[in-house]
Amino acid sequence: MQNKRLLKDRLASKFMSLLTILPGLVVFLMVLGLYQRSRPILAIKPLTELIFSTSWHPLKGEFGLFPFITGTLWVTAVAAAIAIPLCLLTAIYLSEYVHKKLREWTKPFIDLLAGIPSVVYGVWGVLVIVPLIKNFIAPFFGTFSTGYSVLAGGIVLAIMVFPIIIHVSLEVFGSVPYELREASWALGATKWHTVKHVVIRKAMPGVIAAIVLGLSRAFGETMAVLMVVGNVVKVPSSIFDPAYPLPALIANNYGEMLSVPLYDSALLLTSLVLLLVVLFFDIVARVVLIRVERNTQ
Amino acid sequence: MEFKTHISVKNLNVFYGNEQALKNITVDIPSKKITVIIGPSGCGKTTLLKSFNRLIEPVDGVRVSGKVLFDGEDILDPKVEVTQIRRKMGLLFQKPYPLPMSIYDNVAYGPRIHGMNNKRELGKIVEHYLRQASLWDEVKDRLHQPASKLSLGQQQRLCLARGLAVEPEIILGDEPTSALDPKSSQRIEQRFLELKNDYTIVIVTHILRQAKRLADYVLFLYLGELIEHGPAEDIFENPKREMTKEYIKGIIS
Amino acid sequence: MDRRKIEENLFKGLMVTSTLIIVLCLILILATVIVKGMPALNGAMITQTPKGGYYLGREGGILNAIVGSLYLAGGATFLAVLISLPVVLYLNLYAKRGSRLVAFTRFSLDVLWGIPSIVYGAFGFTIMLLLGLRASLLGGIIAVSLLILPIMSRAMDEVIRMVPEELLQASYALGTTRFETALKVVVRQTLPGILTAILIAFGRGIGDAASVILTAGFTDNIPSSLLRPVATLPLAIFFQLGTPFPEVQQRAYASALILTVVILIISTVSRILTRRSTKNIVK
Numbered sequence: 001m002q003n004k005r006l007l008k009d010r011l012a013s014k015f016m017s018l019l020t021i022l023p024g025l026v027v028f029l030m031v032l033g034l035y036q037r038s039r040p041i042l043a044i045k046p047l048t049e050l051i052f053s054t055s056w057h058p059l060k061g062e063f064g065l066f067p068f069i070t071g072t073l074w075v076t077a078v079a080a081a082i083a084i085p086l087c088l089l090t091a092i093y094l095s096e097y098v099h100k101k102l103r104e105w106t107k108p109f110i111d112l113l114a115g116i117p118s119v120v121y122g123v124w125g126v127l128v129i130v131p132l133i134k135n136f137i138a139p140f141f142g143t144f145s146t147g148y149s150v151l152a153g154g155i156v157l158a159i160m161v162f163p164i165i166i167h168v169s170l171e172v173f174g175s176v177p178y179e180l181r182e183a184s185w186a187l188g189a190t191k192w193h194t195v196k197h198v199v200i201r202k203a204m205p206g207v208i209a210a211i212v213l214g215l216s217r218a219f220g221e222t223m224a225v226l227m228v229v230g231n232v233v234k235v236p237s238s239i240f241d242p243a244y245p246l247p248a249l250i251a252n253n254y255g256e257m258l259s260v261p262l263y264d265s266a267l268l269l270t271s272l273v274l275l276l277v278v279l280f281f282d283i284v285a286r287v288v289l290i291r292v293e294r295n296t297q
Numbered sequence: 298m299e300f301k302t303h304i305s306v307k308n309l310n311v312f313y314g315n316e317q318a319l320k321n322i323t324v325d326i327p328s329k330k331i332t333v334i335i336g337p338s339g340c341g342k343t344t345l346l347k348s349f350n351r352l353i354e355p356v357d358g359v360r361v362s363g364k365v366l367f368d369g370e371d372i373l374d375p376k377v378e379v380t381q382i383r384r385k386m387g388l389l390f391q392k393p394y395p396l397p398m399s400i401y402d403n404v405a406y407g408p409r410i411h412g413m414n415n416k417r418e419l420g421k422i423v424e425h426y427l428r429q430a431s432l433w434d435e436v437k438d439r440l441h442q443p444a445s446k447l448s449l450g451q452q453q454r455l456c457l458a459r460g461l462a463v464e465p466e467i468i469l470g471d472e473p474t475s476a477l478d479p480k481s482s483q484r485i486e487q488r489f490l491e492l493k494n495d496y497t498i499v500i501v502t503h504i505l506r507q508a509k510r511l512a513d514y515v516l517f518l519y520l521g522e523l524i525e526h527g528p529a530e531d532i533f534e535n536p537k538r539e540m541t542k543e544y545i546k547g548i549i550s
Numbered sequence: 551m552d553r554r555k556i557e558e559n560l561f562k563g564l565m566v567t568s569t570l571i572i573v574l575c576l577i578l579i580l581a582t583v584i585v586k587g588m589p590a591l592n593g594a595m596i597t598q599t600p601k602g603g604y605y606l607g608r609e610g611g612i613l614n615a616i617v618g619s620l621y622l623a624g625g626a627t628f629l630a631v632l633i634s635l636p637v638v639l640y641l642n643l644y645a646k647r648g649s650r651l652v653a654f655t656r657f658s659l660d661v662l663w664g665i666p667s668i669v670y671g672a673f674g675f676t677i678m679l680l681l682g683l684r685a686s687l688l689g690g691i692i693a694v695s696l697l698i699l700p701i702m703s704r705a706m707d708e709v710i711r712m713v714p715e716e717l718l719q720a721s722y723a724l725g726t727t728r729f730e731t732a733l734k735v736v737v738r739q740t741l742p743g744i745l746t747a748i749l750i751a752f753g754r755g756i757g758d759a760a761s762v763i764l765t766a767g768f769t770d771n772i773p774s775s776l777l778r779p780v781a782t783l784p785l786a787i788f789f790q791l792g793t794p795f796p797e798v799q800q801r802a803y804a805s806a807l808i809l810t811v812v813i814l815i816i817s818t819v820s821r822i823l824t825r826r827s828t829k830n831i832v833k
Contacts, residue, residue, distance in 0.1 A: 008727070019640070026699075030665070030673045034672060086572060093565035110572060113572075113579075116579065120787075179392070180397075186388040188380045198396055217666075220665070220666020250668055254764045268675075
């Protein structure tokens with residue numbers, strides 16, 4: 001009886017330890033797998049052409065990704081410009097100025113935003129944001145827009161990343177020791193002065209990491225953006241122009257992928273590029289956050 | 298013992314939610330002497346100390362009643378500008394908390410808040426108070442390095458310099474040496490003995506020997522009540538209350 | 551002094567405003583979905599599959615997508631549990647605390663958490679090519695289970711980590727093996743938290759479009775086998791919205807409402823479970 005139990009334990013242990021390798025393995029396999037499938041196109045076209053050419057004509061065998069790369073950058077930049085100030089202000093307010101009870105009620109509310117599926121954001125974007133831009137915002141600035149634009153994508157994306165930036169920032173602010181604030185107040189500083197010169201300064205690396213995490217989320221977000229951004233293959237020249245971000249490119253063309261030569265390889269290369277960029281920024285941000293956590297202990 | 302009163306506490310009560318942390322404290326703190334607040338852990342010593350510079354206010358759910366008269370003015374009055382009160386009192390915490398900036402900026406932080414902007418003046422102030430805290434020689438060549446790089450004992454002396462730089466009238470210390478090694482503790486105690494000529498000092502400690510070494514006046518707090526208070530020799534040699542006798546003998550700890 | 555007061559009040563105003571904006575966004579989104587979705591919501595939507603000409607405005611409903619999503623998310627969640635639970639138990643009970651494997655695995659899970667769902671779709675696609683699969687329920691399950699694995703693991707890890715060391719030691723002191731402790735003590739103690747993790751992952755899996763667009767295909771029928779294409783709610787919404795017919799677009803809003811309600815229910819239930827679990831935890 002004893003041996004049976006010990007055997008169970010040992011088997012379970014072996015089984016579990018094998019599974020535990022899985023997460024790390026999956027990351028590696030993803031990069032490897034996508035790379036393997038990208039090789040056909042990399043063998044024919046130089047990487048610089050793929051990245052910098054603006055000519056996207058799959059049927060002719062031309063796969064210039066530049067319009068899509070710039071599309072992604074524009075949309076992410078707009079999302080950043082909107083999300084960063086709003087999230088910072090909100091996180092500081094919730095962390096430093098609000099009573100504990102109110103904070104505990106607001107946090108789940110904001111986290112609810114994170115649960116809403118991408119498609120629903122897209123539907124909302126089409127119903128509310130696109131007409132808003134077409135009928136009010138663009139005319140206000142003296143231009144015309146169909147509404148399906150970089151701005152629409154940026155606004156929707158910004159709202160989608162609010163929860164993650166705020167959530168992580170709140171954690172970082174929470175990790176700043178209370179006594180540090182007390183030390184500043186004891187010298188005669190006001191609350192705001194303390195927040196500005198002590199709390200924010202101490203929390204800065206962590207907050208930047210939070211922003212990077214949020215933006216890398218925005219970078220790879222597909223559905224909601226696809227539905228409001230216009231999907232026109234052209235380098236955008238203003239935020240009222242339509243754009244065609246990389247994730248949308250992959251998602252929109254799954255149908256033709258296998259019927260046109262090299263098309264699947266090009267799209268999988270695009271996925272690989274997305275993966276590598278997101279991996280890079282995520283890893284850097286995570287390492288910073290680990291350091292921040294270590295410092296507060 | 299003849300003394301001038303610097304702080305006069307009258308019927309001070311502090312509640313954290315439903316718990317009463319301080320019960321009807323009435324006492325006068327003497328000027329330019331070292332007053333030590335003793336008592337077992339968690340008896341309200343820190344609460345009393347932080348009432349003097351109103352640092353207990355930001356805590357969620359705290360209620361304070363009574364008066365704390367400082368130079369005749371009731372500092373608990375909501376009309377009083379709290380930042381000015383705090384400026385007049387420096388506080389040393391148990392663990393040193395250097396601000397996330399350079400050594401120089403730590404000491405200059407207070408003066409800058411209160412309007413001092415002249416670079417040369419600031420430099421002189423920083424040097425003067427770092428000397429006062431007996432830290433100058435060790436840091437004079439690296440004033441612009443982050444304060445976090447200093448050792449624990451150096452950080453505590455930096456906090457002392459930082460607190461002195463706002464030119465307070467009173468120095469408060471919440472177990473200021475309990476996180477330090479014996480040598481650094483000794484240096485801080487030494488500084489206190491020298492500083493009492495110019496400042497009123499109030500220290501909380503649970504180390505009786507330290508109290509004996511430093512105190513001119515003693516307050517004994519137990520479970521939020523002020524059991525006994527008086528000149529140091531009286532309390533240590535001739536305590537009047539039974540509880541005080543037992544604590545001094547080291548039975549309650 | 552006055553200039554500082556002005557600055558302080560200015561920022562306070564900005565802070566309150568931005569908090570309000572963010573809260574309002576949530577309310578606005580939910581309100582829009584409800585207002586636009588309610589009119590077109592009717593019994594037929596939930597109980598019928600699309601009949602011929604559905605996308606041209608004729609009868610039917612999205613039963614295909616509802617059932618399809620349930621199958622897909624259910625299958626993916628099942629697969630993810632099979633991997634997440636053992637891994638998290640291993641990290642917390644078997645591996646030495648602070649070992650490199652633990653740190654590396656946790657880090658990998660955090661990194662996987664941040665990978666966009668379209669990349670999971672693309673990777674799922676490459677696996678399908680490798681296995682000779684076509685767009686199907688199975689393909690979708692593979693992609694979505696990879697997507698939700700880090701989400702589920704992280705949520706489980708957070709709960710199981712909180713089990714106090716003393717409780718484990720009390721169990722070992724009675725002579726139990728780690729495996730027995732894992733099942734009889736830890737899982738029992740953290741069951742609400744584990745269920746929450748499963749629910750959260752399920753919610754994510756059912757709502758994601760980018761991972762299924764490349765791997766699951768679409769169909770008007772209720773799935774009958776793992777190897778046939780399957781309809782999903784997110785894609786149903788997307789396709790209905792893309793038609794030029796207002797009646798069909800209305801149905802898209804209704805579908806979005808259905809999906810949102812499902813997610814909200816899942817969120818609320820998991821929050822209640824979390825609150826109950828923290829009440830019972832031995833501290």
